[in-house]
Amino acid sequence: MVMAQLIVAGKNLGPHPVVVPIRSTEDHRPLPGITVGDLGPKFGFNAMDNGFLMLNHVRVPRFNLMQRYITVSRQGEVSRPANIDPKVTYGTMVYVRAQIIRTMSQTLARATTIAIRYTAVRRQFAGKSDKPLAPSLESPVLDYGMVQHRLIPLLAQNYAMFATSQAFLQHYEKCMHELNNGNYASLKELHATACALKRWTSDVAVRGIDTCRHVCGGHGFSQFSGLNEFFGNAYPNIIWEGDNYVLSQQTAQFLVNQVRALRKGVRVEDNQTTRYLRKHLVSGHLPQRPTAWGAAIESLAADATAQLSLLSFRAAAMAAELTDQMDANGRSWNRSLVSMQRLSDAHSDYIVAAYFRAHIATLPGASPLLPILNKLATLLFLYVLSQNSSDLFRLPSAAAFTGAQVSRAEELLAAVIEDVREQAVPLVDAFGMSDSRLNSALGRSDGNVYDNYLLWAMQDPLNTQDTGEEVRRVWFDKYIKPVLHSAETSKKNAKL
Ligand SMILES: Cc1cc2nc3c(=O)[nH]c(=O)nc-3n(C[C@H](O)[C@H](O)[C@H](O)COP(=O)(O)OP(=O)(O)OC[C@H]3O[C@@H](n4cnc5c(N)ncnc54)[C@H](O)[C@@H]3O)c2cc1C
Structure with a gap:
């Protein structure tokens, strides 16, 4: 074809x-x-x-x-x-991207399972962690703040990704049903959000697998970690089905077009994107008196609805700002590309958080899973704030964060990360990755890292009785023995 x-x-x-x-x-x-x-x-x-x-x-x-x-x-x-929209063929691309979003959750789950299990077992240095089991005992490296900051937000992103992939596939099926009945109203938004989520999930997964390799130290570099060949196979997801940087332009263009339509007072379709643009923008423009989001970070951290509102406000503000720069200031498309990929990610940050919260809301009120899942969702929110503080400082007037508020958000994030660390191993166990699928000496479910590693290493031909011994005998006879037993060496040895 x-x-x-x-x-x-x-x-x-x-x-x-x-x-x-x-x-x-x-x-x-x-x-x-x-x-x-x-x-x-x-x-x-x-x-x-x-x-x-x-x-x-x-x-x-x-x-x-x-x-x-x-x-x-x-x-x-x-x-x-x-009644056929020429863009109907986008449907196939959306389908493939929806599949990528799904496989990225599973791909990342494989890496986080290995890395979290291994770092919970691997011990280094006594007396340096805040919660030592005993002063003389070396701590699991997962107890070190820097290891936690690399792995625990990734775990929260992984959970959010699973919820997003399921919800987005359902959304896709609903839209395709409408399309098959000749209603194309949902197609553009479906395409724009599929581009954004394909970019977000594959970026998080691919860079996340690399983090998982790195966090395992020297053992992460071994093929027995199960993270290396697999990393190479996962990597093309940030390139194929549209390079991730190019895809962000599709999302940004859609958002800017919606803002332009709202400014002109033209009717826009009702969907999850236009709903938040309408909610936050006044006729397509930033409101004169926006909500003071940063007022109390503690109350934001405790309020799922307020978190979603802030994330969607940030995306709407960025869409309005980019539209201003392009339309009022005449900034070219090419000079807008950096803002476009930031806007695409801000859109994804909101959509992913919204899908994750919606998924959590489907659980019964008495579900014992609710506390930890809510904690993960809040962790993800605080992580977005800490990673994108420049966006928060730039929010319009009263909505802008102060340095002290960003610092407080970072402190809260550190506390939630430390809290979630206690349940990190059961949280990856819950992904249900079999040992054969993990194919890793480091990440096995029994936690028996060193015995397993040695077992695998001993199967290497160089370590087996027949081949290894034979190779060493030939090398010894050919290269080492002539040096060790030469007349010159014997003379030197005699002098000593
Ligand atoms: C392992 C693998 C398997 C693949 N399998 C298939 C397959 O089965 N079928 C198939 O059809 N394709 C396949 N592809 C191709 C893949 O879809 C393309 O490589 C991908 O879409 C990127 O296109 P490109 O290689 O032409 O990159 P280019 O377009 O050459 O991009 C090069 C760089 O320029 C940047 N760039 C390009 N245009 C712009 C722009 N307008 N604005 C800003 N930056 C830009 C990109 O971000 C990128 O960094 C495969 C790729 C890989 C790696």
């Missing part, structure tokens, strides 16, 4: 899928005009034989154009079925 620009009578109708036979059905050799091959080894994902393809004056019958949504007649007339 080649995605090719469809040009009819000089008019470019955009990329469309065309079936292009590559090899002969007689002898499997490339057809005339086709050069094809494997594109060589990659950083990971080598089980997939990605290829290169060159087409030189290749012609295919008109019949090979996929014609569900467009038809070109023999006379070159272009027609589309009634």
Whole structure:
């Protein structure tokens, strides 16, 4: 299937899928005009034989154009079925991105399980942690603040990702049902949010796996950690199905267009994005008297609704600011790209938090899971604040945070992280990753890291009785013995 620009009578109708036979059905050799091959080894994902393809004056019958949504007649007339939005083919891309969002949760869960189990077992230094089991006992490295700050927010992001992926797939199915009934109203927002979430989840997962490798110290570098080959295989998710930086432009463009429509008083579709833009912006502009969000960080940390309101206000303010810069200040698209990726992530921070909170709200009021899940959601919120303080300082007038408020948010975050650390191991156990799936000597469910590591290492041919001994004997005879037992060495030894 080649995605090719469809040009009819000089008019470019955009990329469309065309079936292009590559090899002969007689002898499997490339057809005339086709050069094809494997594109060589990659950083990971080598089980997939990605290829290169060159087409030189290749012609295919008109019949090979996929014609569900467009038809070109023999006379070159272009027609589309009634009531079809040309952007309907975005639906397939959205589906693949929704799948990426789902697999990223599982991929990251594999890494956080290994890293949290290992750092709970690995001990280094006595007398340095705040809660030592005994003064003489070395502490598990997971008790060190810096290890916790690298792993525990990742764990909260992982939980939020699972909730987001489920909710977004349901949202996708609902929208596709509408699309199949000829209602395309939800398509643009679905596409924009799929781009944002694909970017957010794959960025968090890929950079998170790397953090998990690093946090395991030297053992993280071993193939027995289960984190290395797997990292290479997960990595392309930040590139394929649209490079993450390019995807952010799709989301930002949609948000800016909605702000422009609100400013013009044009009707916008009702969806989760326009709902928050409408809520916070007055006719598409920032309100003159915004809520003072930063007033009491403690009350924000205790109020899920206020947290969502602040996250959506931040995204709306950034969308309005970017629209001002482009429309009022004439800033070019290219010079807006940095703001666009920040805006896309602010949008995701809100959507992910909203899906996570909505998922938690489905649990019965007496569920024993509620306290820890709420804690994770608050942790995620405080983490967003601490990572994006420059956005908080820039919020309009009364809404802007002060330095003291940001410091307080950081203190609260540190306290919640320390609190969640106590349950970190059961929280990753709950992901239910089997030992065979983890394929890791460090992250096994029995916590028997060193015995398992040694067991695996002893299976290496260099450590086995037959091959290892034999290799060493040959090397000794060939290279070491002639030096150790040469006449010159014997003379030197005799003198000593
Ligand atoms: C392992 C692997 C498997 C793949 N499998 C498939 C497959 O099966 N089918 C398939 O069709 N494709 C496949 N791809 C291709 C993949 O979808 C593309 O590589 C990806 O979409 C990025 O496009 P590109 O390589 O052309 O990057 P480029 O567009 O060349 O981007 C290079 C750099 O320029 C930046 N950039 C480009 N344009 C802009 C812009 N307008 N504004 C700002 N920055 C920009 C990007 O951010 C990037 O950093 C695969 C890729 C990988 C790595």
